[in-house]
Amino acid sequence: MTETRIDRRFAAVKAEGRPAFVTFLTAGDPDPATTLALLAALPKAGADVIELGMPFSDPMADGPAVQAAGLRALKGGMTLNKTLDLVREFRKTDDVTPIVLMGYYNPIYSHGSEAFVVDAKAAGVDGLIIVDLPPEADDELCLPALKAGLNFIRLATPTTDDKRLPTVLTNTSGFVYYVSINGITGSAAPDASRVAEAVDRIKRHTPLPVAVGFGVRTAEQAAAIGANADGVVVGSAIVQAVANSLDAEGRATAATVPAVEALVSTLARGVRAARRPVAA
Template sequence: MSAEMSSGGRIARRFAAVAQELRPALVTFVTAGDPDLETSARILAALPKAGADIIELGMPFSDPMADGPAIQAAGLRALNAGQTLKKTLALVRDFRETDADTPIVLMGYFNPVYQYGPEKFVADACAAGVDGLIVVDLPPEEDDELCIPALKGGLNFIRLATPTTDDRRLPAVLQNTSGFVYYVSINGITGSSAPKTSEVAAAVERIKAHTDLPVAVGFGVRTREQAAAIGRTADGVVVGSAIVQAVAGSLDEQGHATDGTVAAVEALVQELAEGVRFARQMAAE
């Protein structure tokens, strides 16, 4: 286990830091290379300054089965612009030259990792400054494929729990999970509907009965108000589709970045950050 992991790592330190501020973490998702590599790097650099606590960086894939139309389109834009997994790791490495503290989690599917070579991927991801992985199509029964090598290499392996993950299944899901648990608040694809606050609160409480890890809630959170509502009980609030749509809405007719692309992401993330910062204050009132 690496020194980074043994000391708790960036993810653990960040959750501890925001807990000291009596608020949840804002976890933001963007697709690597969307709409192009240069703009993607500028967006990545802007996220922490706008209020993002943890960054999920999507690894573009041609068959993203769990993603809604917005993230599918973002992945397609990135792939059409020439994004590869090697370039995604380089993006993280460049980010680390100016930001040594913000946790970065790579999120995506196993196929690109398999093509890259799991052992080489783990080594290169660690060297680039990646902190964790979310691989949505690898169940616990296949932990030997990537989860165990990732943990041994020093990467957190973050697992998804869903409304259909019952108490019998949950221990298996949590067995090798580290960093945090990502609770998918709705059934279906990303960005398809809004989560119900009362149901999310009950689910977070149930998961916490099985683990000491932070629980971050995502899928369907789009506004400052929703972020505040979910953040009253969750340790982290994940926003993806809304940010990706902010990118898409800023592009020109040819799908290229404009002068307003980075600013559009910054403005939305700043609003969301305001929401999570007031989440616990609202709960106390």
């Protein structure tokens, strides 16, 4: 598989002696134009990688903030094709920031897996995180995605033991996403010491970068997690910042983009405070 934007970005931040800052937005929340403005703002505010959520009506792993964002997006008419359109528009002005689509298999299955892989690659997508597609179903999407040059990023959790981990890591590329807590997104704060132990354990099985998410909300938490992880993922806090900026009808306001920019800038400083030695 050829080198991807994700590979290059993780290599670049490693050379800088710091972890990557991975941010999450829900596509179409609260509307496509606002999402596009937010996508453009994130790299300037310090995001290294952007996860773009594909709204789905039954998001089993998502907490209240991300669920609400998905419902707002779906209510506004967001679709998988429109999500790809957003990536295509983003790529007109940014050809370096990695974009990872995150979501569930049902919309992709409805679109057609082979067609989706082709369309995602053409739009400028770099990787996929499909939370409900296990390694046993790699033929469905993972292997076609890898063949097309898309990274397929797998989740590992606190319950992924050493017996299961090699299976999870098979065909994983780009990075490993370690879910730092048992439960849904945004439901609790991670324990930095336990996360460090988990990251070390995963690294004994793979040379891939390990990014840690679920529950990271503050710059201090980001710095603590980033002291051991290769990447820090923040989603629910950013999505909640969007929600807090909306008007009574759930529409974007003049405060929406600045509110997200301010939060991401603060979090980015936390991530960048997590320095580590640069390999010679």
